[in-house]
Amino acid sequence: MNEPTFRKKLDSVLLDNKYDRYVTRQKQGKLDMKSLSKVSYSDKLFKQRIERKGKHYNIVMLLDCSGSMNYGSGSTSKLDQLVKMMERFVPILQSHGSINLEIVGFNATCKTFKSFSDKKVETKKLSSDIYEFTSSSGIGEVYLCRDGGWGRTVGVVRTEQKKELQDLQAKMKSEGMLMHTDDHRGCSWNADGVAVRYAKDLLHSKKGEKIIMILSDGRPEFAELNDAYVSSIEKYSKLKYKEFPLEQEVAKCIREGITLMSIGILDDSVRRYYPNQNTSVIHRLDDMYPEIIRLFNRNLKRR
Numbered sequence: 001m002n003e004p005t006f007r008k009k010l011d012s013v014l015l016d017n018k019y020d021r022y023v024t025r026q027k028q029g030k031l032d033m034k035s036l037s038k039v040s041y042s043d044k045l046f047k048q049r050i051e052r053k054g055k056h057y058n059i060v061m062l063l064d065c066s067g068s069m070n071y072g073s074g075s076t077s078k079l080d081q082l083v084k085m086m087e088r089f090v091p092i093l094q095s096h097g098s099i100n101l102e103i104v105g106f107n108a109t110c111k112t113f114k115s116f117s118d119k120k121v122e123t124k125k126l127s128s129d130i131y132e133f134t135s136s137s138g139i140g141e142v143y144l145c146r147d148g149g150w151g152r153t154v155g156v157v158r159t160e161q162k163k164e165l166q167d168l169q170a171k172m173k174s175e176g177m178l179m180h181t182d183d184h185r186g187c188s189w190n191a192d193g194v195a196v197r198y199a200k201d202l203l204h205s206k207k208g209e210k211i212i213m214i215l216s217d218g219r220p221e222f223a224e225l226n227d228a229y230v231s232s233i234e235k236y237s238k239l240k241y242k243e244f245p246l247e248q249e250v251a252k253c254i255r256e257g258i259t260l261m262s263i264g265i266l267d268d269s270v271r272r273y274y275p276n277q278n279t280s281v282i283h284r285l286d287d288m289y290p291e292i293i294r295l296f297n298r299n300l301k302r303r
Helices: 004-015 033-038 079-094 123-136 162-174 192-203 227-237 246-255 285-299
Strands: 021-026 044-051 057-064 099-106 109-114 138-144 149-158 178-183 211-216 259-265 281-282
Touching: 004 285, 021 033, 021 178, 057 079, 057 192, 079 099, 079 123, 079 259, 079 285, 099 123, 099 192, 109 123, 109 192, 192 211, 192 246, 246 259, 259 285, 281 285
Parallel strands: 057 099, 057 211, 211 259, 259 281
Antiparallel strands: 021 044, 099 109, 138 149, 138 178
């Protein structure tokens, strides 16, 4: 699917109905033959044709900027794939008069690349901001090892927190344990629950359709972590991740009428954590346009 075709299909799907429709029981308009039996007691015998109308859409795009996005297949990383998608997709959304767009990157924290109040963001700047945020959120992860094998994670320290790292190393050494520090290219974990809550709050006062699009490569890190690890992360990030479990935040969005759509970047793990019927996986850049239209058709078009 090329860009002109995608734009045409997007225009169609963002209208409020699939077809023009008639509204019956009107006092004027075209005579409704099916209502003639009511002529003795009602003057609402007409129908009016209602044309398809444009609606207003508020979209928050959540972009996974965790360290794992730096890896992928061959010479192309998942982050490269995400950036190429944004370079194609964002200009189209920004040029559409019925869409109000906010773009947020997330890993352990959230960073706004484009707010609702910004008119537009240049694609070069957006790409640069995505790469910078992904690489600058570096956190060293400390692993506890026994008998030469990797064990459970016992702590998290920022790479610049040398004293905390030394203290933890001394403590582990005194207890006869080994330590491995994995200094990832960027923050290696992603707090989807916090990001979804952040997006939900952004949409709270908006009028019109409310949509959250999550673009991610893997499982939400905090969905399956033990309390000790999460508490360690919270100490350094100053965020209470346990207060925003992803399953709970997804349920809240659904109750509040927010549409959640998730796109897996070279990975289908998102299907485990978001409504499966609202999920797609993109392995090739050419798949982007048809998959997005499929998601929009399924979730937005009124029958």
